[in-house]
Amino acid sequence: MKKRSQWLDRFVVIFGILSALSLGAFFLALHDIGDDYASPEVFARAGQPLPDWYSPVNRCVLEWRFIQVGFVLMLAFHVLWIAKRLSDAKK
Numbered sequence: 001m002k003k004r005s006q007w008l009d010r011f012v013v014i015f016g017i018l019s020a021l022s023l024g025a026f027f028l029a030l031h032d033i034g035d036d037y038a039s040p041e042v043f044a045r046a047g048q049p050l051p052d053w054y055s056p057v058n059r060c061v062l063e064w065r066f067i068q069v070g071f072v073l074m075l076a077f078h079v080l081w082i083a084k085r086l087s088d089a090k091k
Contacts, residue, residue, distance in 0.1 A: 008084050015077035022070030029063035029070075 043050055 005087065008080065008087065012077070012080050012084050015073060015080055018073045019077040022073050025066045025070050029060075029066040032063045033060045 040050060040054075043054075
């Protein structure tokens with residue numbers, strides 16, 4: 001039982017750190033998504049026609065992947081933290 005508690009403590013700390021780092025990644029990714037650096041407006045301001053490769057779909061693939069991974073890390077942290085709180089309450 002004690003070994004299980006130590007395991008849970010370690011994972012809560014690890015995922016807590018990853019969850020906090022995810023907040024920074026969220027800020028950076030959402031900043032890029034918000035700027036939409038490949039929008040038609042950017043090409044229009046530069047006096048350039050839209051290139052052939054341009055898709056009207058948002059092209060911030062990596063940024064959206066950061067959001068997805070960060071959400072999973074935060075969810076895992078909260079599930080582990082709740083499990084730890086419940087196991088501590090049983091003691």
